[in-house]
Amino acid sequence: MEHNTKKMTGIHGPHSIIPVEKPKDSSSTLKRLFFYFREEKNKILIAFILVILSTFLTLLVPYFTGKIVDALTVSKENINLVEVRKLILFVLTFYVLSSLFMFMQEFLIAGISQRVVYKIRKDVFDKFQKMPVIFFDRTTHGELMSRVTNDIDNINNTISQTMIQFMQTLISTIGTVIIMFYINKIMTLITLATVPIVLLVTKTIANNTKKYFKTQQQFLGSLNGHIEESISGIDVVRMFNKEDDMILKFKKYNDDLKEVGVKAQIWSGFIMPIMNAIGNLTFVIIVLSGSLLVLNNAITIGVVTSFIFYSKQFQKPINELASTFNQLQSGIAGAERVFEILDEEDEREDEPDAIEARDIKGKVEFKHVYFNYSENKEVLKDVSFMVEAGTNVALVGPTGAGKTTIVNLLTNFYEVTRGEILIDDVNIKKYKKNSLRNMFGVVLQDTYLFSGTIKENIRYGKLDATDEEIILACQISNADEFIKRLPDGYNTYIAEGGSNLSQGQRQLLAIARAVLKDPSILILDEATSNVDTRTELKIQEAMINLMKNRTTFIIAHRLSTIRDADVIMMIEDGKIIEKGTHEELIKLKGAYFNLYMSQYLNTAE
């Protein structure tokens, strides 16, 4: 990667996707979250019915126990024990059924919530696939990982904990209000007098809860970013004795997290005591107004007492509703952070009339190509060249000149700012992106190996390759020799990031992978920089066959790699300053000549 411009472009800063704290519309987030429940609606309906049934059963039990007590309160001779036992067996049945229904609800919810978060995780991962490379350059991996695990975990907890509660409390609240209205309208209105206060308080608290939960998740993301970076780079950290520094930095993130975590927890804990207090206030209001009404003979004492009972009955679900709503905030905070990713800009879509790139011959043409990362610094300036299919091109030049950028544009990792790039005389924008990338074999300096066997890693180049093809590709790229020396050969397991192989061995595997792919256009970006020359020479011998009839772009610093190319392009400061064969450029006595001579001089000393 050769962008010269450091300054992150305006879209996002270094910690990019973390926006400046601004409250968002919870209801739109909720709506979007509900979207994920669509496929679960049948199961949700069943759960809802179960909740209604078990709530109904729980209400029936006191009624029956009351009947039992009544049946026992009569004089001893009149007690009908058989009848009493029958009633007891009814109660037993209700208990068993309600426990069963409770279990079934939980059982259903477990599946619903897990399937929903599974789907969200999947969507985020699919989104990653669509986003441009530049996005990943700007965000720490740990931060992105935190969104997929920690934030989605928050959503899961919220769903599984609040869904049943929400249904239950909703049912009992509505039920109680109906009964109260049935008994006395005025008293009901008095009972409901505190509801606006409840709403106001809940809203205020919930807003704060959400704000702090969101910040908490942000800090957790930053902390995760630091952890991921410092553990991945622990060798370098140790080389420079920087453990203490890293720990200090960790402490800062960790302290920030704690500070806001305390706030989030305190705010979310406010709701219950305040709701209880409001409940007691309601009690006092009912008692006082009830007594006054009784004094005026408006109602009977009996009505007041039953209202006191129902207002208590009403208070419980209202409290729980408020608390559930508050709990929901942490899930919304998590969902917002996840949706932020889903809302990021995608890579350019294929044009509607895009064609499938098939049987590409490999003619490549750059027409007045300009490229810049940010407005103020151009990385490529008016680059034009044309190479026929099958040409081996070497890109030479100082670091940061723009060599890798040319390759990144060709493979469509980045989009040109101005000008056009043609492959087989067709603008690359006219090809379907994926089909075009299929035509390339790229070996990058930073080799990516994933945990799995060597064989699996090479098969990445061509998923349906046979074992023979894989071994052949390894023989061509000279990886076979070292692989065979490993205790498990091709089945040797490569640890996370390929850490149990040397840099050079990793490069050999990456080359083998590209060889297996048998691409139309081969790109080697400093692909052999850490391979020793003996090996490189052997690879080259093999590559001569491979590169025949195949357009190849090689970026390298070693002369031995460059010398035999059909065309050598000297890039400096984003421009092609010299172009020609080795002999031609030597005769020219320009920049390439100087470069060549520096090595020559080195030897002559």
Add this chain to the structure above:
Amino acid sequence: MHYIFKYAKKYKKDFSIAIIFLVLEALVDLILPTMMSFIIDNGVKNNDLNYVLKLSFYMLIITLLGASFAVIRNVKSSIVSQSIGKDLREDLYVKINRLSASKISSLTEASLITRLTNDVNQIQNFAHGLMRVFVKAPLLGIGSVVMALALDRTIGLISLLIVPIVMIAIILNLKLSYPIFLKIQKSLDKVNSRLKEYLSGIRVVKAFNRYDYERQRFESVNNDLKSVSISGMRRLAIFSPLVTLLVNLGIVIILWVGSDLVVNNDFEVGKIVAVLNYMTQLLFSLVMSTRIINMYIRSKASSDRLDEVFNAEETLKSPEKPLKIEKDEILLEFKNVYFKYFESTNYVLEDINFKLKPNTTLAIIGTTGSGKSTIVNLILRFFDPNSGEIKFYGKNIKDLDLKKYREKIAVVPQKNLLFTGTILDNLRWGNESASFEEIVNCAKIAMADDFIKTFKDGYDTYLGQGGVNLSGGQKQRLSIARALVKNPELLILDDATSSVDLITERKIKEKLKNNLSTTTILIAQRITSVMDAENIIVLDNGKIEAIGTHDYLLDHSEIYKYIYISQLGEEVANFGA
């Protein structure tokens, strides 16, 4: 729950306050219903408005008190639980920083990340939950059983019998659910690890167009996490209804036995009603406890995962009484060094012997995988040799203070890892107190100053993770500058100029020679990089094939000669010789 207790001690004061206010809160909870019944029975029913007014006033005050108790308890318990989480996370991070490289790779980085965040959170949540019901639930539970017993022995005994049965259910639940929750955490590790790999390999994924393949790979871990989470949550789902059912069965038995007693023994019906009330209270307390126990199971799985890290041996520790580092005529010596990474594999290094005098340069050249970087790892004491000795100024490096020893060495590693932060921050890694001039000077030697200055923000330019927004050569030059800022006694360049063009490399070499008089170990692939060294080691398959000067090796080492010719071609080789 040793972590919670260990750290709770540190917050004794806040912890005690939280508990005290929890008790006060519980007391208020007990008083209020009594007051309410007074208001109804004595006030409303007698239509005594004054009484109602008076008691309502008291009630509101007590309510206010109760609410404040609850708020204080909440504040304190939030502080304590979050602090416990914070301390635990910090200690874990410090511990991870002390683990050997091989231990870290066997635990896997992704899993360590999960442990530091998710697992610590589980414990923290449990701690917070614990402080909410710590006193309340048991108090309520014991209270109800005692009251029931006081009311009537026979009936009370039934409620007492419920308790051990519920206990058995709890233990069963622990046994059944715990392994699943361990599995959930492990599946989470896998999701994290897959993501981590994907994110670091994003360019290759795009280059190879392997979206479907990556999707499938993610799908498999994602699906695993889903299935194992579902089965975990479903096991817990049995528990709460089961406990409810058990207590309710107690109620049924009490009703059954009670009705018998009423008929045959003149038992008062009122007592049955009272006992039923206590049973409802017992149920409430037990259901509250089951929530906490479910949290406990999760946090137990997490806490065991933390144990695994905390109990891991810290290899490569500094000795108790380290020897002092004093300059000597030999700066570094390898004496019969043998090394292999794993017991089962072959030696990566065999019988390595060499001496390095101060202010000289030692170059190491050899094939891919011949063990060059392993030598660097051993010098840095990331690993100890299986046999043989490595001496620094004549003393075995095992006897030196690790920090002080590493301070003397600077490495430009093969993989040029830079960190998020500005260029200046990254260069300061070498020496925190270096002046800006010193840093610029080092950047000039490393040929980095020129390109840094072309950036709009110069040395304050912000780098993304790993320095992604720089080219390979630029990263390498910053990495060299970073090492130079350290002003080390031993400079190790591990293939440090592989991505730098030849002219730049040449300039760097010249500047290094003119500006520094440092002892250097140079590992390189390019023959031009090594040929000026006082001593060159030709490493082949973990063994030293030959050692000597350039001219000596051209005559005495077949491998060296071969590399020479292959890289520079016959003509140059002839000219050079």
